Amino acid sequence: MAEPLLAVRGLRKHFGGLVATDGVDLEVAEGETLAVIGPNGAGKTTLIGQLSGDLRPDAGTIRFAGADVTALPAFARSHRGLARSFQITSIFREFSTLDNVALAVQAHAGHSFRFWRPARAEAALREPARAVLEQVGLGGRGDVAAGTLAHGEQRQLEIAMALATRPRLLLLDEPVAGMGLDESVRMVQLLRALRGGHTLVLVEHDMDVVFALADRISVMVYGRVIATGSPEAIRANPEVRRAYLGEEVSA
């Protein structure tokens, strides 16, 4: 059997006395969509941070695309094919929408020690950026300052920037956070379309989104994964129900 694209073993992370990640094991096969769910404070964002390279785990390993990336910084993981979108929108607000995406393209188009030619004149950066904007549905918004986009559009830009780096695996931290119903539906359609060519690891609270997209679900509580399986299996799992709904619920 092929090695999973992403394999996490025994991941541990604490902040002072607080244990945020308490021995997490995860595997994601290429092409599949894994959703990570759990109550607030379960440690999902900390997990994403360690997967993307923004946080250093205290123990455990992360293997991606056949190599150990545990000690690799975020920018290096990006070049291995790991891209992330942020829960709290993190874009270049002063740049135009197109410039945001073009910069992501630029980051993977050789080095940036170029001092003379305007970056805006490089068609090799602009064209792919435009294409990605079309793909996420921001086709006409390229010239708008990113900071002035509507919230939902900014979330789309988040995805666009991750996509522009041509990743193998997308780490999506609450992609529909703060979105209204229509926007969420559009986002789900976009993510559905992405599933074919990419592997997705998705942290979400919105269960409709989770069930619409996930091949498998992992449930995290207090920093550990208490169950992993198909959506049906997870729905029926008594431990999961207890974790979410408390002790009082009957099966």
Next chain:
Amino acid sequence: MTSRRRALTMAVALAALAAVPLAAAALNQPFYLDLFRRIMIFAIAAVSLDIILGYGGMVSLGHAAYLGIGAYAVAIPALHGLHSAWLQWPLAMALSGLAALVIGAVSLRTSGVYFIMITLAFAQMLYYVGISIEPWGGDDGMRLPGRSRLGGPLDLGDPHVFYYVVLAILAVLLLAGERVIHARFGTVIRAVKSNEARLQAIGVASFRYKLAVFVLAGAVCGLAGALLANQTEYLTPSYMHWTRSGDIMVMVILGGMGTLAGPVLGAAAFLLLENVLSAWTVHWQAILGPLLVLVVLYARGGLWSLVPGGGARDG
């Protein structure tokens, strides 16, 4: 402001600067030639700081260190009979760049408050080193044995020639700066200021770019230092004192940071203000201080933002 408008404004400003020597001669006020030359030299230093501060978001309180290094890179060879500007000035830039490389390599590992304090500390360290080296005048400084020699008809002893040399350097710097800001490199630097975490997430190893721009800024400031030594013909370690760094920072902010024209305006405003205020009272800093506080609190865009159509950040 569109780039065409910016270019036009820049051209007008440079033309105005070019006209100063003629005006000074006509009014028989050679002092103004000297003053505006000083303004341009500090404008070069201020632009170099703005590249890392206004565009890159790196608040370096130790930039004057490179001013001092550049100055001494002219004086010390001159002391040993080496007067060629073609030796001294590249040396000034190389040494300043090297110092920036070392200081940057340590400082850029930190950020925020730590970064401010560390750049300040390192610059002050150089100042203390400077005052303890007796052969180079120590605390009292030293006289420049003679101005740098450019060769041929370019005699820096002639105030007009010197003026136009400085103007040419400033013009080249502004032109080059304009290109760099919009090139890949400048885009990355501006992104560092905007959202460095995001920049790393999309795959840019931001540290090397920050260090590179830090070195470039240091080298350019070193050139300003070399010109300053020629201007005053006397240099002391106080060129590196952190309050000098503060002055340059004030020029950048006063003029409008994050723009190329802003620091030039700011240098002019600061030095002209100093000139005017110190004629009133020897305690002019007691006025400048609160004035600065007020500008910071209420007029953040600086003077450039008051120019019609100006103020919009480059990029």
Next chain:
Amino acid sequence: MTGLLVVEQLLNGLQLGVMLFLVAAGLTLVFGIMNLVNLAHGSLYMVGAYFAVAFLGWTGSFAAAVVLALLATLAVGMLVEVVALRTLYERDHLDQVLATFGLILFFNEAVAIVWGRAALFASVPPALGGFVELLPGLRYPVYRAVIILVGLAVALLLYVVVSRTRLGMLIRAGASNRTMVAALGVNIRLLYTIVFGFGAALAGLGGLMAGPIYTVQPGMGEELLIEVLVVIVIGGIGSIRGALVGAVVVGMVDTLGRAFLKPMLATVVSPAAADSAGPALASMLIYILMAAVLYFRPQGLFPAARS
């Protein structure tokens, strides 16, 4: 180089360290709790020194001068906080740097206007003059010994306040989560003003004690400030314990370096080389130390845990 000489320099290093601590404690608290870069903290040290000289001249009594100078510095500190610094808490660090730089310019000129630019002479009070024999053969100035004792007493006081009192609890809470403390209904503004005033008083104490030993002149605050910043960077921003450890370490390294580096160098290189390189290297020591600490622990030795 006798053992007694070493002990004497160790004591001097401790004395410098204690002085640095007094100024660093206030500064690190202000950084840590209010997230404010206050370059003008050195000015409060300077103001304390000037007030002490002035009040001594007025009243003739050292004790009265100390009390009055402390109160006056406290008042100036609180006034500055209310008038100029309040608006800066919300601003970014660059704004704070510039605004407090402006304050430095103002304070330096203000003291020059009132007292002139020349250095003032502050004498050691007669009651604290003379020497005390600490060890056989080692006579140490009483005044410096008193400074050390006062500094250590203040450190102890701060420890008690911060870890045992309600105010201290608020300070520690504020250092790690400002918004939460405000949300709990604590009067944040008042807390800030108190903290700032406290820090100002400490700096003023340092200044008034420093008067007789170092020169009282415009700009004296900034010379100390740089070393204080090194202390805080080494110790960790927001941490009083870090400020104490950092201060003692910096005080020792600086003093011992200046005293012994040149003679030590002279044993390996020529006296002439040691003569020129010695002082230069000695002045670099604390910065090299800072760089080394930062290399291994970029957050300093005892960073205050932040959320």
